[in-house]
Amino acid sequence: MPFISKIERQSDYGSFNSSHPIVIDNGASYFRIGWAGENEPRVIFRNIVQRPRHKTTGETVTVVGDHNPVLLKYFDCTRSGPRSAFESNVVYQFEIMEYILDFGFDRLGADQSQIDHPILITECACNPVQSRGKMAELLFESYGVPSVAFGVDAAFSYKYNQQLGICSDTGLAITSGFTTSHVIPFINGEPVYEACCRTNVGGYHVTDYLKQLLSLKYPHHISKLTWERVEELKMEHCYIAADYASEVQLFQRGDKEAEDKTRCWQLPWTPSPVEEPPSEEEIARKAALKEKQSQRLREMAEAKRSSKINELENELKGLEFLLEELKDIEEDDEIVSFLASRGYASKREAESAFAKVTQSLRKAKGEQVPSEEKVDISAAEKYYLIDIPDDELSAEQLKEKRRQVFLKSTTEARQRAKQRRLDEELEKEKEKKLEEQKRMENPERYLEQLRAKYKELSEKLEQRKRLKTNGNNANGNNNVSGGVGRGERLNAAQRERMRLLTTAAFDRGKGEDTFGQRDEDWQLYKLMSRDNDDDDDDKPDHDETELARISSRLREIDPTFFPGSESGASASEAPRFRPLTKEDFQIILGVERFRCPEVLFNPNFIGIDQSGLDEMVGVSLRRLPSWVQGLEDKMTSSILVTGGSCLYPGMGERLEAGIQMIRPCGTPIKVVRATDPIMDSWRGASVYAAAMQFPQQTFSRTDYYEKGEDWLRSYKFRYTI
Amino acid sequence: MEREVLEAELVLPTHMKFKKIQMYDKYPKGQARGRHWKHLKQIIQAENYENYPPHLPTYVNIETPPSMHPGKKICDITGFEAPYFDPRTKLRYANTEVFKTIRSLPNDYVQRYLALRNAAVVLR
Numbered sequence: 001m002p003f004i005s006k007i008e009r010q011s012d013y014g015s016f017n018s019s020h021p022i023v024i025d026n027g028a029s030y031f032r033i034g035w036a037g038e039n040e041p042r043v044i045f046r047n048i049v050q051r052p053r054h055k056t057t058g059e060t061v062t063v064v065g066d067h068n069p070v071l072l073k074y075f076d077c078t079r080s081g082p083r084s085a086f087e088s089n090v091v092y093q094f095e096i097m098e099y100i101l102d103f104g105f106d107r108l109g110a111d112q113s114q115i116d117h118p119i120l121i122t123e124c125a126c127n128p129v130q131s132r133g134k135m136a137e138l139l140f141e142s143y144g145v146p147s148v149a150f151g152v153d154a155a156f157s158y159k160y161n162q163q164l165g166i167c168s169d170t171g172l173a174i175t176s177g178f179t180t181s182h183v184i185p186f187i188n189g190e191p192v193y194e195a196c197c198r199t200n201v202g203g204y205h206v207t208d209y210l211k212q213l214l215s216l217k218y219p220h221h222i223s224k225l226t227w228e229r230v231e232e233l234k235m236e237h238c239y240i241a242a243d244y245a246s247e248v249q250l251f252q253r254g255d256k257e258a259e260d261k262t263r264c265w266q267l268p269w270t271p272s273p274v275e276e277p278p279s280e281e282e283i284a285r286k287a288a289l290k291e292k293q294s295q296r297l298r299e300m301a302e303a304k305r306s307s308k309i310n311e312l313e314n315e316l317k318g319l320e321f322l323l324e325e326l327k328d329i330e331e332d333d334e335i336v337s338f339l340a341s342r343g344y345a346s347k348r349e350a351e352s353a354f355a356k357v358t359q360s361l362r363k364a365k366g367e368q369v370p371s372e373e374k375v376d377i378s379a380a381e382k383y384y385l386i387d388i389p390d391d392e393l394s395a396e397q398l399k400e401k402r403r404q405v406f407l408k409s410t411t412e413a414r415q416r417a418k419q420r421r422l423d424e425e426l427e428k429e430k431e432k433k434l435e436e437q438k439r440m441e442n443p444e445r446y447l448e449q450l451r452a453k454y455k456e457l458s459e460k461l462e463q464r465k466r467l468k469t470n471g472n473n474a475n476g477n478n479n480v481s482g483g484v485g486r487g488e489r490l491n492a493a494q495r496e497r498m499r500l501l502t503t504a505a506f507d508r509g510k511g512e513d514t515f516g517q518r519d520e521d522w523q524l525y526k527l528m529s530r531d532n533d534d535d536d537d538d539k540p541d542h543d544e545t546e547l548a549r550i551s552s553r554l555r556e557i558d559p560t561f562f563p564g565s566e567s568g569a570s571a572s573e574a575p576r577f578r579p580l581t582k583e584d585f586q587i588i589l590g591v592e593r594f595r596c597p598e599v600l601f602n603p604n605f606i607g608i609d610q611s612g613l614d615e616m617v618g619v620s621l622r623r624l625p626s627w628v629q630g631l632e633d634k635m636t637s638s639i640l641v642t643g644g645s646c647l648y649p650g651m652g653e654r655l656e657a658g659i660q661m662i663r664p665c666g667t668p669i670k671v672v673r674a675t676d677p678i679m680d681s682w683r684g685a686s687v688y689a690a691a692m693q694f695p696q697q698t699f700s701r702t703d704y705y706e707k708g709e710d711w712l713r714s715y716k717f718r719y720t721i
Numbered sequence: 722m723e724r725e726v727l728e729a730e731l732v733l734p735t736h737m738k739f740k741k742i743q744m745y746d747k748y749p750k751g752q753a754r755g756r757h758w759k760h761l762k763q764i765i766q767a768e769n770y771e772n773y774p775p776h777l778p779t780y781v782n783i784e785t786p787p788s789m790h791p792g793k794k795i796c797d798i799t800g801f802e803a804p805y806f807d808p809r810t811k812l813r814y815a816n817t818e819v820f821k822t823i824r825s826l827p828n829d830y831v832q833r834y835l836a837l838r839n840a841a842v843v844l845r
Contacts, residue, residue, distance in 0.1 A: 009730075054722065062733040071731050074723050087761040090780070094758065095748065102737050102744070110739040126780045130764050144741045193778035199785040212837055216830060244793070245802060252801045252815070591800040604792035607839020611788040619785055 005066050006044040013109030018146075021118040021689040024104065025153060025682040028086045029178035029203065029644065031065070032682045033104040036120070036689030041682050043107040048082040049099045064103035088200055089124040089180045090131050094138055105143065114144030118698050120689040122153040122681060125182055125196055129713040133704075136712070140701040147698035151688065151717040153177075153681035154184050155191045157642040159719050160684030161674050162189065170631070171638025172620065174613060174655065176600060176645035177202045181613060183620040185635055187628075189720040195623035199610040201603045203645040206238065207231050209606055210596040218587055224267055225587075233589065234596065237263045240650040241594040242657065244602070251591050262590045269585035305364060312361040319354040326350070383408050439557075450554055457547045464543075500528050597648050601658065614658025636667055642674035642681070688719070797834045798822060811835060 021036040027047065034041035045065030052075035053060050061075070085096040105115055119139060123132060132150060139145040154175035161167050169189040175182050184196040211230040215222045241247035250258040278286075322342060329335050335347060344350045385393065385401040386408065393401060439446040504524075515521050599605045601612035611619055617639070621632050636659060641651060656671045663669065674680045688694060697717055704712065726732065735745055748754065759767065770779045796803040796815035803813035805820070810831045812823045823831070835841040 057722065062735075063731055064733055067731050068729060071726055071729055074726055090761050090764065092758055092761055092764060098744065098747075099733060102740070103733055105739055106734070106737060112739055114741055115739055124780075126778050126783050128764050128768050128780050130759070130767060142740055142742045142747070144739075193783065194776060196778065196783050197785045198783050209837065212833070216833055248795075248801050252799075595795070595800040602788075602793050604788065604838070605795065606837060609787045610785045615788055615790070616785050 004044065005046065006042070007065060007067075007107055008043075009107050010042050010109040013111060016117070018116040019118070019695075021120055021694060022108070022115070023682065023686045023689045024119060024121040025685060026091070026122050027153060027177065027681075028084065028089050028180075030678075031100055031104055032679075033108055034682065034686065036686050036694070038686055039683060040679070041686075043104055045103070045107075046082075047086070047100060048084055049096045050077060050082050051080045052077040053079065062099050064099055086179065089177065090128060091123075091135060092131065094134050097135070098138060098142065101138070101143070115139075116144070116146060118147045118149070118689075118695065119145050120149045120151060120685055120694070120698075122156065122685060123150050124180070125152050125154065125184060125191075125198065126193055129709055132715075133709060133712055136699075136704050140704065145701075147695070147700045148704075149689075149694070149698040149717060150715065151685060151719075152184075152191065153685075154182055154642065155186075155717075155719055156684030156688065157674055157677075157681040158184070158186055158191075158640055158684075159189065160680045160687060161640055161642070161672075163684075163687070164675060166672055166675065167640045168634075168638040170634045171640060172617060172635050174617065174639060174641045174646070175643040176613065176641075177643045178645075179204050181600065181616070181643070181645070183613075183616040185620055185624055187631070191719065192624065195620050195625075197611075197616050197619045197623065199603060199608070199612070199616055201599055201606070201608055201610070201612075202643075203234075205599055205603075205606055205608075206596045206645065207234050209599055210234055210238070210592060213592055213596070214587060221267060221585075221587060233265065235647070237589050237593050238597045238648055239594055240597050240601075240648045240654045242650060242653055244594065244598055247594055248591060258590070261593065262588060263593065265587040265589065266582070267585040267587065269580075269582055271582075272579060309361065309364045312357055312364060316354070316357050316361060319350065319357060322350060323354060447558060450550060451558075454547070454550045454554060457543055457550065461543055461547060497528055500524065504528070597645075600645060601654070612658075614655055615662065617655075617659050618662040632663075633668055636663060637670045639669070639671045640674055641671060642677045644678050646673060646677050797837070811840065 016035060023034055023036050023041070025032040025041070029047060031043075031045055031047040032041035033043045048065065050063045051060055052063065052072070055074055055076050063072075063075075083093070083096055085091050085093045085100060087093075091097050121135065121139075123135070127150070135150075136148050139148050154173050157175065158167065158171070158173040162169055170187050171185070173182070173184045173186065173191075175184070179200065179202045181199045181201055182196060185192045207227070207230055210233065211225055211227065214230065214233075215225050218225070250261070326335065326338070326347060329338060339346065339350060342350075344353070383404045385397060385404050388401070390398060390401070435446075595605075599608075601614060603610050603612055617636075621635060624631060624635070639655070639659070641655065652671045652673055656669055659669055659671070660667070676683075688697075699707075699715065722732070736743055765781060768779070770781050773779060775782070794803045794813055795801065796819055797812045798819050799815055801815035801819075803815050805814050806812075807814060807820065807823055810823055810826070812831060812834060814820050814823055826834075832841045
């Protein structure tokens with residue numbers, strides 16, 4: 001039953017005549033307003049004000065009490081949380097109080113030029129006169145209230161229950177509210193404030209404690225743990241343990257009983273969609289698409305090839321024709337001029353062009369390129385300039401020669417590499433065969449050996465890596481910043497560089513500066529530069545390739561093998577992603593269920609150095625006048641518990657047990673709960689305001705201004721009529 | 722303003738027919754006004770309670786004195802009874818498992834746990 005508000009506007013304000021009092025229970029958590037003599041307050045809302053900014057128009061508006069949270073989406077509430085007019089149980093911010101009264105009277109249906117009704121409003125026990133005066137002033141000045149009376153909520157509640165016959169006219173009221181708890185003794189129906197006591201612990205502290213504990217326990221769900229939600233959890237699940245120590249031991253041992261007492265709040269959670277393997281249809285569709293694309297590519301390539309062949313054939317035809325023509329021409333001069341007109345320097349060039357075109361045509365048509373021997377044979381012809389000394393050649397020919405030299409060397413190199421590759425492959429094949437043979441001979445031992453070798457190699461590599469990077473691979477790429485992290489050692493090269501740098505830095509001005517006289521001096525800069533750090537980083541070394549080979553081999557033949565399982569390389573792997581489960585979205589309430597309300601009995605749990613509820617009874621009894629015989633027993637035989645924080649299951653039993661501890665054996669103890677711990681104070685106040693004598697209890701505006709502050713301080717509502 | 726907001730009468734009207742002094746007159750808009758209220762501490766101080774006869778009940782002297790019983794020591798994390806105290810984090814703990822967790826807690830969490838019982842280090 002969390003947070004019931006009643007904020008419909010009442011329509012019958014006009015039907016009450018001006019002497020009919022309005023009753024307000026101004027509690028720190030709830031504001032209740034209604035008409036005297038009625039059994040229920042007309043309007044109830046949370047005693048808070050928010051001043052958010054409207055998102056579109058940007059104006060700051062005032063929102064009082066609890067409203068449908070959905071509607072608040074139009075407002076920017078980030079700047080202003082809910083604010084209360086109360087500090088502890090005393091009203092101190094009267095601007096907020098005014099907003100609240102505005103809203104309360106508005107919803108009660110007030111529509112005349114002023115509030116022309118006497119008002120009975122509750123306050124805390126021993127309210128500071130400043131607060132009382134300000135409240136009276138506000139009611140008189142702003143609302144035009146004719147007369148006001150102040151009473152204490154706990155007293156009204158006690159008296160109301162006394163009228164119902166639940167408690168006698170002499171007894172104790174234990175009231176635990178939102179911010180404070182009181183124990184107020186009553187003698188012959190009048191509260192004895194001299195003997196009352198207050199501890200600054202209440203429902204607010206319980207909720208806050210629970211909220212803090214849960215948000216520390218579940219930092220991921222902090223957004224779900226709103227004040228309202230936690231308040232609901234508190235009301236639903238919290239209880240008071242008969243004995244904290246034994247109750248907590250149940251949980252510490254992990255008993256079955258504790259398990260039953262554990263509550264779980266499942267947060268909304270939808271399982272993440274499981275990735276289904278693609279259906280056959282999907283696979284087929286994808287394959288078809290791929291096929292289609294490759295088909296198109298093939299077609300394009302084909303078209304390109306045919307166009308190239310066409311082109312080459314044309315060129316070939318042209319060249320053939322040219323050569324035909326050349327045969328017809330006999331004179332050299334004419335040949336030269338003829339060739340020049342066609343763009344060729346000599347006959348040989350034209351012929352070589354012809355050969356080139358023929359060859360590329362063949363290649364394009366996919367025919368076998370003439371074998372290498374043939375190329376070799378033609379090599380002498382191809383590189384015809386190489387053997388001729390430079391001084392016999394013209395500039396053009398020199399250029400040509402250089403080209404030929406280059407061409408020749410590259411082709412040769414290519415061939416050599418090819419040969420080497422072939423050799424290597426053969427070697428490998430041989431090795432493999434040898435190994436296979438070894439394996440066939442003794443597979444167990446072979447595997448063992450392989451493993452041992454793997455381990456040895458990987459360890460070696462690991463060590464080398466450690467030495468080289470010296471753990472500063474955490475620094476990113478080989479310390480770009482130049483700085484080396486705390487506690488990381490430098491490798492030898494880095495140390496040397498550091499030494500050089502420091503000596504260079506501190507050497508200045510000492511003695512004669514002879515630096516630079518020798519050429520070697522300048523080598524220093526080379527050593528200082530950072531480049532010589534990573535000289536052997538680029539080429540993968542032999543061990544690494546060997547390791548890779550062995551690991552791949554092991555993977556082939558050993559099903560139990562995992563690369564890097566022994567070398568500790570797995571530590572650097574990222575932690576595997578664990579899919580979130582239902583359990584991750586649960587908020588478990590175990591010990592918290594009774595740990596939080598326990599602050600009412602042990603305020604030192606939350607660092608408040610005051611007595612708890614049970615001890616307060618003792619304090620209050622000690623403060624009572626001692627001349628009345630048997631007063632204490634009378635008191636303890638009529639104890640009324642009231643206020644919102646006494647609704648926890650187990651409250652009465654715990655109080656009874658606690659009071660028994662501080663009273664002598666055989667003391668009559670009777671603890672009763674108020675009929676409605678939350679509403680009773682308003683109802684009690686309503687009864688008082690409706691009584692005939694009520695007008696004598698109120699004071700008017702003129703009284704207030706004429707009699708002054710001292711009078712207001714001594715103002716006391718009389719509860720016995 | 723949106724229709725549903727208006728329908729719910731979420732926003733408090735600025736003008737109230739039943740008031741003799743309106744809010745906007747009392748607290749004019751756009752005018753800087755300092756803090757015009759007193760905190761409870763200041764209120765209490767202004768009351769000059771020390772000038773009153775001691776038997777008169779006041780807001781201050783009705784407060785409960787500190788508890789006569791030694792404070793129950795509970796584990797800051799679990800709420801179990803805590804026989805141990807960690808001098809490094811200043812947290813109380815119940816057993817070795819809790820000790821492990823408190824030693825792995827980041828400092829701000831430690832401070833928040835301490836703040837729960839008003840024992841956190843407050844820098845001023």
